[in-house]
Amino acid sequence: MSLSFLLLAVAALCALSFYFGRQRAVALSGGRHSNLHSLPVHYGAYTAAWCGLPALFLLLIWYCFQGSVIEALIVSDLPQEIVSDSGRLSLALNSISLIADGNGQHLTVEPEIVDAGRRLANIQTIANAALVVVMLSGAVLGLSLSYRKITADMRARNNIERIARYVMIACSAIAILSTVGIVFSLLFEALHFFTKINPLEFLFGLEWSPQTAIRADQVASEGAFGAIPLFVGTLLITLIAMCVAVPIGLFSAIYMGEYASPKFRAVAKPALEILAGVPTVVYGFFAALTVAPFLRDNGAILGLDVSSESALAAGLVMGVMIIPFVSSLSDDVMSQVPKSLRDGSYGLGATKSETIRNVIFPAALPGIVGAVLLAVSRAIGETMIVVMAAGLAANMTANPLQAVTTVTVQIVTLLVGDQEFDSAKTLSAFALGLVLFLVTLGLNVFALKVVQKYREKYD
Amino acid sequence: MAAVSQSAMTAEPSVEKPKMTARNLDLFYSDNQALYEVNLDIAEQQVTALIGPSGCGKSTFLRCLNRMNDTIDGVTLKGEVTLDGRDIYDKRIDVVQLRARIGMVFQKPNPFPKTIYDNVAYGPRIHGLVNSRDELDEIVMTSLERAGLLKEVKDRLQSPATGLSGGQQQRLCIARAVAVSPEVILMDEPCSALDPIATAKVEELIDELRSNYTIVIVTHSMQQAARVSQRTAFFHLGKLVEVGETDQIFTNPKDERTKGYITGRFG
Numbered sequence: 114m115s116l117s118f119l120l121l122a123v124a125a126l127c128a129l130s131f132y133f134g135r136q137r138a139v140a141l142s143g144g145r146h147s148n149l150h151s152l153p154v155h156y157g158a159y160t161a162a163w164c165g166l167p168a169l170f171l172l173l174i175w176y177c178f179q180g181s182v183i184e185a186l187i188v189s190d191l192p193q194e195i196v197s198d199s200g201r202l203s204l205a206l207n208s209i210s211l212i213a214d215g216n217g218q219h220l221t222v223e224p225e226i227v228d229a230g231r232r233l234a235n236i237q238t239i240a241n242a243a244l245v246v247v248m249l250s251g252a253v254l255g256l257s258l259s260y261r262k263i264t265a266d267m268r269a270r271n272n273i274e275r276i277a278r279y280v281m282i283a284c285s286a287i288a289i290l291s292t293v294g295i296v297f298s299l300l301f302e303a304l305h306f307f308t309k310i311n312p313l314e315f316l317f318g319l320e321w322s323p324q325t326a327i328r329a330d331q332v333a334s335e336g337a338f339g340a341i342p343l344f345v346g347t348l349l350i351t352l353i354a355m356c357v358a359v360p361i362g363l364f365s366a367i368y369m370g371e372y373a374s375p376k377f378r379a380v381a382k383p384a385l386e387i388l389a390g391v392p393t394v395v396y397g398f399f400a401a402l403t404v405a406p407f408l409r410d411n412g413a414i415l416g417l418d419v420s421s422e423s424a425l426a427a428g429l430v431m432g433v434m435i436i437p438f439v440s441s442l443s444d445d446v447m448s449q450v451p452k453s454l455r456d457g458s459y460g461l462g463a464t465k466s467e468t469i470r471n472v473i474f475p476a477a478l479p480g481i482v483g484a485v486l487l488a489v490s491r492a493i494g495e496t497m498i499v500v501m502a503a504g505l506a507a508n509m510t511a512n513p514l515q516a517v518t519t520v521t522v523q524i525v526t527l528l529v530g531d532q533e534f535d536s537a538k539t540l541s542a543f544a545l546g547l548v549l550f551l552v553t554l555g556l557n558v559f560a561l562k563v564v565q566k567y568r569e570k571y572d
Numbered sequence: 573m574a575a576v577s578q579s580a581m582t583a584e585p586s587v588e589k590p591k592m593t594a595r596n597l598d599l600f601y602s603d604n605q606a607l608y609e610v611n612l613d614i615a616e617q618q619v620t621a622l623i624g625p626s627g628c629g630k631s632t633f634l635r636c637l638n639r640m641n642d643t644i645d646g647v648t649l650k651g652e653v654t655l656d657g658r659d660i661y662d663k664r665i666d667v668v669q670l671r672a673r674i675g676m677v678f679q680k681p682n683p684f685p686k687t688i689y690d691n692v693a694y695g696p697r698i699h700g701l702v703n704s705r706d707e708l709d710e711i712v713m714t715s716l717e718r719a720g721l722l723k724e725v726k727d728r729l730q731s732p733a734t735g736l737s738g739g740q741q742q743r744l745c746i747a748r749a750v751a752v753s754p755e756v757i758l759m760d761e762p763c764s765a766l767d768p769i770a771t772a773k774v775e776e777l778i779d780e781l782r783s784n785y786t787i788v789i790v791t792h793s794m795q796q797a798a799r800v801s802q803r804t805a806f807f808h809l810g811k812l813v814e815v816g817e818t819d820q821i822f823t824n825p826k827d828e829r830t831k832g833y834i835t836g837r838f839g
Contacts, residue, residue: 375645453682457745459643461695461752462672471694476685 119172119245123252127165130256134160134263141265151270159269162276163259168252175244183236187229195225209233299550302543309537310338315544317341321507321518323527323538338541340548342509346517350428350503351492353513357432358492359485362439370444371469389437397501400430405502408514417514422504425513431498435488442487446480446564447473479563486560490553496521520549587803591616591756591786592637597651599632599641606632610651610812612805614756619778619787621801621818623794625833628807630790634758637788638674639667655756672699674756675749680765681741683733683748688725691733691744692716695752711751719747720777739770746777750785757781759789763796775800794834798822806830 135157142148149156187209188196195201205226211217212230263269307315318339365385369378405426412419419425450473458468474481504516505526527542534540590613599607607629614620614637622630632641639660641647653660660670672695683691692712695701702708712729716722721743725736733744742762749757759778763771778787778800791797797804798818805815806829814827825831 451682453678453680454684456640456643456676456678457682457684457748458694460638460640460671460676460678461698461748462668462670463694463698464668467698471698472684 119248123165123168123248126168126249126252126256127161130164130260131157131161133256133260134158137260137263138269141263148265150266150268155269155273156263156267158273159276160256160259160263162273164252164256166276167255168248171248171251172244175247179240179244183233183240186236187233190232191229192225205229213237296550299543299547302540303547305535306537306540306544309540310544314338315340315541316548319509321523323523323541336537338537340520340545342507343518343520343523343545345509345511346424346503346507347493347519347521349424349511349513349517350431350499350519351489353425353428354431354435354492355485355489357429358435358439358488361432362436362488363443363481365436366440366444366447367469369440370447371465371473385440386437388433389441391434393434393495393497394501396430396434397497400426400498400502404430412514419514420504420516422502422516423514424503424517427499427502428513430502431492431495434495434498435492438491439484439488442484443477443481446484447477449480450476479566483560483562483564486556486563490556490560493556494521494549494553496525500525520545524549587613587615589616590614591656592788593652593654594633594636595652595654597633597636597653598649599629599636600648601644602646606810607636608811612812612815614786614788615803616786617782617784618803619782619789619801621797621804622788622790622807623792623797623804623833624807624813626792629810630805630807631760633807633812634760634788634790637756637758638671638676640671640676642667672752673754674758675752675754677742677745677749677757677759677762679761681738681745683736683741683744685732685734687730688716688733688736688744689729692747692751694748699752701752715747715751716744718750718781719743720773720780721747737770739766739773742766742770742774743777746774746781750781754785756786756788759787761790761792764792771796794822806833808833 135153138149138151138153138156142153146152184206187206188202191202191205195205205222208217208220208222208226209230210233211220212222212227213233215234217227217230315338318337319341320337320339321342322337324336369382369385373381401422405421405423408423408426409419409421454472454476455468458472463471499519499522503519503522505518505522506516507518507523508515510517524542524545527538527545530538532538592614594610594612597607597610598605610629610633612633622634624630635641636649636653637660641649649661655670655673658665684694686694689712692715693708696708696711702711713722716725721740724740725744733741736744742765746757746762762778763774766774775796778789781787789797789800801818803815804818804821806813806821806825806827808829814821814825814830816826821830822834825834
């Protein structure tokens with residue numbers, strides 16, 4: 114029985130138990146719901162939950178242990194000389210699972226392996242059947258136990274409340290644990306990289322050229338893994354993006370919030386926010402195909418040497434992408450400045466712009482700083498635009514007219530390469546990712562702290 | 573124009589030497605009428621109290637006097653408000669200068685998130701009233717002195733104003749209004765967020781300020797109106813019901829509604 118069918122069966126059982134639980138409650142009430150502690154639907158939901166949850170829990174446990182138990186069973190029957198050599202063992206296990214899946218016809222392996230493959234197929238069939246039995250019996254057991262517990266004064270309503278709480282805890286645990294898992298996978302691969310390359314060389318090295326030999330007999334450079342040029346490029350592009358996004362975003366937020374008539378705002382604000390909905394890949398080819406050639410041609414007219422993949426083009430377009438981010442966040446914080454402060458300033462005879470400059474802006478400043486920091490962390494992590502428009506050359510330059518590369522661009526190119534996975538080249542992507550993650554995490558935490566501190570003051 | 577509506581009034585709205593006047597003032601929030609034909613004179617260098625139950629239009633009327641209602645969308649106004657005989661809703665009037673002449677103190681103390689000094693210096697700075705740092709210091713000190721706050725804050729002029737107590741904040745707001753040397757000060761329930769001791773101080777202050785400024789105060793507390801004002805106007809449902817000497821209003825009101833309100837039968 115396949116898993117989806119099994120889950121469907123459990124869902125059907127749940128529906129059935131909902132019906133049973135409700136029926137029993139109705140029967141117990143003798144026609145008057147006020148005789149019951151809770152409403153009939155509560156009893157129904159209670160039995161349904163106790164039917165479905167044990168089944169899902171058993172399924173989870175089962176999948177946690179199934180793989181390792183089966184592998185242990187197979188390994189225990191293999192000859193000692195295979196087991197003792199870890200390389201041969203993993204090769205053997207691979208062939209065994211291929212044979213078990215029926216894909217092993219072309220393999221030329223020892224007869225023990227073929228036997229083991231057949232045995233694995235057997236075990237898997239048994240395990241699947243056992244899973245069905247265990248899950249369904251768990252469901253039925255839960256159903257019958259909870260069904261029997263239903264009495265007129267059982268507090269089904271409160272029980273459901275508790276179950277709902279645990280379900281929500283489980284959901285948030287999944288969200289948090291998956292983040293933690295991602296961070297750890299990043300961390301372990303990065304540590305793996307740091308066993309090959311000295312972390313100091315990585316963090317402070319001034320040269321980046323990650324080409325290493327693919328095969329041992331190949332003639333190729335050793336590779337240089339100094340990340341500074343990447344961070345310089347990232348910072349340069351981020352700086353250009355901020356020079357575009359902060360003034361434009363801020364001033365448009367001020368206009369929308371303080372000056373625009375409600376009618377105009379109703380049209381203009383959503384229009385501005387559409388910018389945030391444009392896929393970044395569209396911005397990417399806008400940068401690469403429109404902005405970059407425009408800059409190059411006009412640079413040529415002015416006698417400037419603009420490379421066709423310039424930091425300026427990528428930065429300008431990234432700035433446009435971030436405008437709605439800055440403007441909607443700073444609009445939020447400025448509209449939170451209490452009306453009483455505006456009134457106080459107007460009451461003293463200040464004009465609108467004086468009020469904004471002297472009262473609203475300073476009061477909202479911490480929030481605006483927070484908004485800008487969040488925007489910076491987005492710019493640093495942005496990938497698609499720079500992949501398409503910024504180029505790959507790891508130049509260490511502050512000249513926005515030259516091509517630079519960023520951390521994210523390098524991660525992309527490193528991972529789509531054809532190197533073996535545990536080469537320094539591929540692993541350096543994880544180290545870059547880790548540093549990038551730490552930088553944006555730090556920025557986000559700091560920005561949220563600032564914003565929060567500001568919120569506390571006025572709420 | 574004034575004569576028509578005066579016949580409908582139960583009391584005399586005019587005074588001999590009015591600083592400000594309102595004539596046939598109607599005000600609408602979008603479609604809701606909030607004020608009906610209000611006729612009222614504000615006497616110079618006196619405290620005029622506006623009383624009445626919640627929602628009667630007294631705060632709305634107060635905000636007409638320095639055009640603060642301009643900042644609210646959808647407000648329309650008919651009739652005339654004058655300051656020293658000039659219509660303040662005239663197109664040629666600069667509302668910024670008008671508000672410098674007519675200061676305002678709000679219900680909740682609203683110091684700016686700046687230092688105490690900068691709060692008081694705000695008005696003089698934006699209006700360019702001073703040419704040197706010394707002159708500014710002078711204005712800040714006299715304003716704080718006038719607001720009876722100087723003694724309490726003179727050692728911490730550079731600390732944030734939001735750190736002051738509620739009563740001190742409200743007196744700071746009064747100092748801030750005084751610093752621009754207005755002719756009229758409007759106060760919108762200035763004591764409603766203060767404790768009795770702070771209230772007593774502010775009331776004392778209002779009494780002192782009377783010698784230099786014309787004051788209009790909206791209050792919920794009839795005792796406060798009786799204590800600080802010389803003239804009292806009673807508003808009800810957007811209409812000015814009765815206006816007169818404070819003593820007369822509280823001891824011998826002519827209108828039944830006024831009598832009902834001040835004796836606590838409604839409102």
